[in-house]
Amino acid sequence: AEIVAIADVNEERAKATAEEFGVPRVYTDYEKMLQQEDLDGVSVCTPNSLHAPVAIAAFESGCHVLCEKPIATSAAEGQKMVEAGKKAGKIFMMAFNNRFRGDTQVLKTYIEQGRLGRIYYAKTGWIRRRGIPGMGGWFTTKAMSGGGPLIDLGVHVLDLTMYLMGNPKPVSAYGSTYAEFGPRMPGGEKYDVEDLAAAIVKFSDGATVFLEASWASNIERERFYVTLMGTEGGADLEPLRIYTEENGHQVDIAPQAPAVHGHHAEARHFVDCIKENRTPLATGEHGLDVVKILDAIYQSAGTGEMVRIA
Ligand SMILES: NC(=O)c1ccc[n+]([C@@H]2O[C@H](COP(=O)([O-])OP(=O)(O)OC[C@H]3O[C@@H](n4cnc5c(N)ncnc54)[C@H](O)[C@@H]3O)[C@@H](O)[C@H]2O)c1
Structure with missing residues (x-):
């Protein structure tokens, strides 16, 4: 798998991370990234309250999602994310590294x-x-x-x-x-x-x-x-x-x-699930x-x- 873009409102931080990992493109607006890039999957690692809007936007633009823990700041938000994943027919994996x-x-x-x-x-x-x-x-x-x-x-x-x-x-x-x-x-x-x-x-x-x-x-x-x-x-x-x-x-x-x-195996598993169309070991429902x-x-x-x- 190849990481092609990073989005972070903090441009300096995004650029530093992009440089460290050789990622070609940086965005300060995740919605722009989702529009402009042809992505298979998105790793959502924003502060907890932003997991829901980012993950839902990612599903709506046809991406599989690996979401950091907790799924969201409330079950109501988590429920909307699980529904968005189902509607999109995309993989929703929770980053439960342990x-x-x-x-x-x-x-x-x-x-x-x-x-x-x-x-x-x-x-x-x-x-x-x-x-x-x-x-x-x-x-x-x-x-x-x-x-x-x-x-x-x-x-x-x-x-x-x-x-x-x-x-x-x-x-x-x-x-x-x-x-x-x-x-x-x-x-x-x-x-x-x-x-x-x-x-x-x-x-x-x-x-x-x-x-x-x-x-x-x-x-x-x-x-x-x-x-x-x-x-x-x-x-x-x-x-x-x-x-x-x-x-x-x-x-x-x-x-x-x-x-x-755990973190390395988890990231590898997300990619394998996308490639092989498998249900992940840790699903959005588990996070919910x-x-x-x-x-x-x-x-x-x-x-x-x-x-x-x-
Ligand atoms: N699984 C684990 O072991 C593990 C470890 C640490 C953190 N986490 C989770 O990862 C998430 C991030 O934690 P962290 O410690 O890296 O926090 P952090 O504050 O260091 O990083 C969050 C980043 O999100 C960016 N951000 C904020 N609003 C944004 C927006 N609207 N669009 C794009 N980027 C935005 C911030 O600029 C910041 O760079 C949290 O949900 C946390 O629970 C998981």
């Missing part, structure tokens, strides 16, 4: 062979001690980001967990959000997103996921984790371990995973299910009630 990692793919083979049995409970989180991205910029402005670490980091681990569990359908969520660090930091006057979120999500197959995400919290160190508990075995990611029984003994399995870089849960968690945090997910 699905493509070597350790994830190795664990998935064990799960698909039934080695974990039915996964009925999972704990997952991406929690930072200190790590608020772009303080004062779009990440910390709800109108552009849709939220804080829940929609920035939680989206990754929630998707990864749901992927490993076989993409179960969410039915309800109950959660809390806090902003204890951002507003107290220099430039924090306009900080209007959370810096920590915790939630319980229930699925139609009866499974439960506990989820936590933070940009700042008083913990020892940053952690990214997925712990799965199934009827026949359990597993941890980072590092990959499987806990089961063999010959009547409890055993821990430590598979050697190939060092596959995740943002439906995030919407419900934010709503629950506001009302203090459990929120049902349609």
Whole structure:
């Protein structure tokens, strides 16, 4: 595949990236790029609130779309994107890079062979001690980001967990959000997103996921984790371990995973899906299910009630 154009409202940034990767043309208006170029696919990596308009415009001009996470800042927007993709008959892939990692793919083979049995409970989180991205910029402005670490980091681990569990359908969520660090930091006057979120999500197959995400919290160190508990075995990611029984003994399995870089494999997969007309491993519908849960968690945090997910 060849990258033929970049569009960014920040022309300097677009030019620098174009130079770095040998991309021939630069635009400051993505609509102009879509009109003037003959593109097969578009990678949407604008701030979160611009995923929907850019992806919909790309579908309408006949492009396949690889969309950064989260799909959008709300399920309503995500729904419109999925519909636009269907109407255009184009591939809608979500950039859920963690699905493509070597350790994830190795664990998935064990799960698909039934080695974990039915996964009925999972704990997952991406929690930072200190790590608020772009303080004062779009990440910390709800109108552009849709939220804080829940929609920035939680989206990754929630998707990864749901992927490993076989993409179960969410039915309800109950959660809390806090902003204890951002507003107290220099430039924090306009900080209007959370810096920590915790939630319980229930699925139609009866499974439960506990989820936590933070940009700042008083913990020892940053952690990214997925712990799965199934009827026949359990597993941890980072590092990959499987806990089961063999010959009547409890055993821990430590598979050697190939060092596959998730982002590289994801980009390659998008191109392969276009060339071979395949359904991607991570679809727009998967992205929509995740943002439906995030919407419900934010709503629950506001009302203090459990929120049902349609
Ligand atoms: N999958 C991952 O691991 C991963 C990692 C980082 C970021 N992301 C996602 O990628 C997206 C971008 O994040 P980032 O950290 O690169 O942000 P960023 O602010 O560094 O980059 C966003 C770019 O979009 C440009 N932009 C803004 N409005 C635009 C418009 N109307 N048209 C064209 N370009 C416009 C900005 O000028 C900027 O260069 C976000 O959705 C984020 O969640 C994903």
